[in-house]
Amino acid sequence: MNVIKNKLCRMCNGRKFDLVINLGQHPLVNSLISKKDIKKKDPTFLIKVVQCKSCKLVQIKDVIDANEIYKNVDYLYFSSDMPKLDKYFKPYAEDLKKRFLKKNDFVVEIGSNDGIMLNFFKNKYKILGVDPATNVVLRSIRQKIPALPLFFDNSVAKKISNEWGKAKLIYGNNCIAHLNNLKDLMSGVQNLLTNDGVFVVECNYWGGMVKNTNYSLIYHDHFSYFSVKPWINFAKKYKMYPFDAVVTPAQGGSLRLFLSKKKLKRTKRFKSLLNEELKTKLNTYSKCVEYRNKVYDVSRRLRALVLNLRKKGKKIAGYGAAAKGMTILKCSNIGDKLKYFVDDSPAKQGLYSPVDHVPIISRKDAQKKLPDYFIILAPNYSDIIMKKEKKFIQNGGKFIVLTKDIKVV
Ligand SMILES: [Zn+2]
Structure with a gap:
């Protein structure tokens, strides 16, 4: 590698x-x-x-060279396999349409995965997705959502612009954290966007990670952890200007940032978020130190809890074999204490977790060998999972939940 x-x-x-x-x-x-x-x-x-x-x-x-992550292995994350994601993207797409688009405008999505969000733009607008993972792009094309199996960069942006024209809207969700070359991304957006166009990025929010002591988002293919302030000077170099921002509930707190080529009036919510960053000293090093100490504390306590349960002979399994969960397990060094993982994604069933090689099975297969405790390793889906598992709870089963702090439910 x-x-x-x-x-x-x-x-x-x-x-x-x-x-x-x-x-x-x-x-x-x-x-x-x-x-x-x-x-x-x-x-x-x-x-x-x-x-x-x-x-x-x-x-x-x-x-790690991102080519190795997306090209050489089958990328196992299909957006459409995730529960309720389409319900999240629909109002998001409606908002973008209402505010920024006219019929037949050109819309480009960076990191379009299997086309789950572009699908909402399909009939009224010209659409194109760009995503480096070939297997998810193939599924997108099959669903009549045109997409390129490439990394979005300046050279790809120029080619799109030559062949398809400039885009009125370019957006990317949960993808820019994976990009090593953000400068090339911005040059590409600058080249492909119409002069009155809008660029929307949704990315992990450092403010949310600090507030909730969330470290599950730290892993090898998340290269950057964003807040509003650094974006302002960075975008300026490419003659782009952030004018709107909102923190959404996605991924346990994501930043949705709106940028334009024209200097638009900053929205109230943009100003208030920037102000909050200032007031909470989010972008200072002392905040980073505070965050580090909290992360160490939570992972120590989680390890103690799991070891203690195992000592009492309790069986523990993981719920969700998501990347985020692997980070949590690794930080507490408890990956080998689990009997198995359940995961609803058929693409993951039959495989094993990295390093500890714990098997991943379907929920149906887990029914025959239920644990005493499920530790939820897709923390942002904790509520959905526990609602679905009422019967398990009624029969005495327990959940270890890791949102904000460690809770046993
Ligand atoms: Zn810097």
Whole structure:
């Protein structure tokens, strides 16, 4: 595996950094292991999060070449397999249509996955998705949502613009954290967008991670952890201006940021979010230190809880074999204490977790060997999961829930 060592800050080219947190060696959390490979030793990588001293962007500098993540393995995350995601994207798409689009306008989605959101633009607008994972793009095309199996960068943007014209709306959800070259992304957006066009990015929000002591989002293919402030100067270099922002409930708190080429009036909610960052000292190093101490505390307590339950002879299984969960398990070093994972995604069933090689099975198969405790490893779906599992709870089963703090329900 090819590790890229960045010397400069991904946004401002700064050279000086402060350590936010060192999580030690982690496996590639999205690479689940097939049966034939469980005898092999899985590669692990150091995860060290730092903050740029100058623009304050929180980031991982040494990253694994993203080509290896998306091209060489089957990317197992199909958006349409996730519960309720379409319900999240529909009003989001409606909002974009109402505010920024006219009939036949061109809409481009970066990181379009299987086309789950572009689907809502399908009939009235010209649409194109761009996503590096070939297998999800194939599913998108089958559903008549045109997409390119490529990384979005400046050269791809120019080609799209030459062939299809400029886009009135470009948006990307949960994808820019995976990009090592944010500068190239912005050049591409600048080239492809019409002069009155809008660029919308939805990405992990550092403010939410700090507020909720959420460290499940820290893993090898999330290179950056965003807040509003660093974006302002960064976008300016590409003659783009953030004018609206909102924190959404996605991924346990995501930042949806709206940028334009024209200087538009900043919305009230944009100003208030920026103000909140200032008031809570979000973009300071002392906040990073506070965050680190809380993360260490939570992962220590989780380890103690699990070891104690095991000592009492309790059986524990994981609910959801999501990347986020793998980070949580690794930080507490308890991955090998689980009997199995259940996961609703058929693409994951039959595979094994990286390093600890714990099997992933369907919920139906788990019925014959239910544990005493399920630890929910897709924390953002905790409510949905517990609603679905009323019977398990009624029969005395318990859940370990990790939103905000550790709770046993
Ligand atoms: Zn910087």
